[in-house]
Each structure stands twice: as C-alpha cells, then as structure tokens.
Amino acid sequence: AQKITQTQPGMFVQEKEAVTLDCTYDTSDPSYGLFWYKQPSSGEMIFLIYQGSYDQQNATEGRYSLNFQKARKSANLVISASQLGDSAMYFCAMREALSGGYNKLIFGAGTRLAVHP
Amino acid sequence: DTGVSQNPRHKITKRGQNVTFRCDPISEHNRLYWYRQTLGQGPEFLTYFQNEAQLEKSRLLSDRFSAERPKGSFSTLEIQRTEQGDSAMYLCASSFNPTGAGETQYFGPGTRLLVL
Numbered sequence: 001a002q003k004i005t006q007t008q009p010g011m012f013v014q015e016k017e018a019v020t021l022d023c024t025y026d027t028s029d030p031s032y033g034l035f036w037y038k039q040p041s042s043g044e045m046i047f048l049i050y051q052g053s054y055d056q057q058n059a060t061e062g063r064y065s066l067n068f069q070k071a072r073k074s075a076n077l078v079i080s081a082s083q084l085g086d087s088a089m090y091f092c093a094m095r096e097a098l099s100g101g102y103n104k105l106i107f108g109a110g111t112r113l114a115v116h117p
Numbered sequence: 118d119t120g121v122s123q124n125p126r127h128k129i130t131k132r133g134q135n136v137t138f139r140c141d142p143i144s145e146h147n148r149l150y151w152y153r154q155t156l157g158q159g160p161e162f163l164t165y166f167q168n169e170a171q172l173e174k175s176r177l178l179s180d181r182f183s184a185e186r187p188k189g190s191f192s193t194l195e196i197q198r199t200e201q202g203d204s205a206m207y208l209c210a211s212s213f214n215p216t217g218a219g220e221t222q223y224f225g226p227g228t229r230l231l232v233l
Contacts, residue, residue: 004159037224043226045160045227093159098172102172105210108159
C-alpha cells in the first residue's frame with residue numbers, strides 16, 4: 001500500500017530564511033506523482049507544487065522547490081525567503097492510480113510551519 | 118477566475134440529524150472528489166465522480182453517507198443520522214485531465230461539521 005510520512009509535526013523559521021519540510025513515500029508503482037499543499041487556518045488546501053516520478057529535474061514554482069531524491073524515496077519541500085504568510089500546515093501527498101485512469105490522493109499527517117519576524 | 122466553492126462553510130448539528138453539503142467545482146472540471154479531514158490528520162479520500170457517474174467509494178463512506186452529482190455539475194454530500202464521529206472538515210476537490218497524467222486536484226475551502 002502507498003504511504004506518505006511527514007516526520008516533523010512542527011517547524012519554526014525566521015522570516016527571510018529558507019526552510020525544508022521533509023516527506024518520504026512508499027510505493028511499488030513505477031509511475032507516481034507527488035504533491036505539496038498548503039493549508040492556512042481558513043481550511044482551504046492550496047496546491048503548491050507537483051513532481052512526476054519520471055521528471056528529470058526537480059520541480060520549482062516561485063519560492064517553492066521540491067528536492068526529489070528517487071532512490072531515497074524522499075520529496076522534500078524547500079521554501080526560500082520565508083514570509084509571515086507562509087505560516088500554515090503543509091501536506092505532502094501522493095497520487096494513487098485507481099482503475100479507470102483516475103486518481104486519489106494519499107496525504108501525510110502534515111507539518112505545521114511557523115514563521116517568526 | 119472562480120475556484121472550487123463549498124457551502125456551508127460551517128455546520129453545527131445535533132446527533133441524529135441529517136446534514137447536506139454542496140460543492141461547486143471549477144466550471145470546466147469533469148472530475149470531482151470528496152475527502153474528509155479529522156483534527157490533526159491529512160485528508161482521506163471518500164468518493165469520486167467523473168461527470169455525473171460515481172465511480173469510486175471508500176469504505177469510510179458508510180451507508181449513512183450518500184453523494185450525488187446530477188448533470189455532472191455541482192455535487193452534494195449528505196450524512197443521515199449524524200454521529201459525533203462524523204465531526205470533521207469535508208473537503209471537495211475538482212480536476213480536469215483527459216489523459217490522467219499529472220492530474221492536479223484543486224480544493225475548495227471545506228465545510229467544517231460539528232456534531233453535538
């Protein structure tokens with residue numbers, strides 16, 4: 001069965017510094033996708049970044065980058081130049097393919113990030 | 118550009134009552150998902166619609182839960198005879214990807230349910 005593990009319940013970072021949020025995954029499927037979502041206190045899950053298992057380069061989206069290490073089965077999120085508005089829960093998720101060509105997401109337990117001024 | 122919307126945002130009900138939540142996906146998205154998120158956990162998959170057809174249901178979805186997506190547009194999730202264990206955030210997500218590769222699900226703000 002597919003599984004996502006986020007071992008950091010909480011992280012603190014100083015404003016303008018970079019922070020890395022850890023994510024490891026387990027799957028026997030050679031084709032998979034990994035996602036990071038941000039969930040502020042309002043509750044909405046905001047899509048940040050996606051990495052496909054066959055992508056040759058690490059994904060980047062603005063201040064977000066994904067440090068994808070396939071052999072180690074890790075997909076860590078790096079946030080550069082942290083801002084106060086980055087304070088939120090962050091979830092790593094994996095796409096599990098279902099019969100019929102569609103997918104469901106398997107989520108980790110999340111990491112709460114607090115950015116201090 | 119409107120995203121996924123959900124109503125109501127909050128619902129407080131007494132045990133044994135029925136509740137219904139609504140999700141309006143992004144207009145061109147043909148895929149719609151429901152997830153449930155309990156306190157301190159990540160979301161868990163409940164059910165999936167492709168257009169109006171409900172193609173997958175999790176075993177988390179007991180007989181008291183029913184979901185519909187008439188005409189392949191908005192979706193409703195109904196919980197009958199609510200129990201305190203139903204208290205959670207109910208999230209809706211939609212997507213569109215005809216090939217299935219690199220599909221990204223976009224989430225709504227959720228409906229937070231509290232059963233007293």
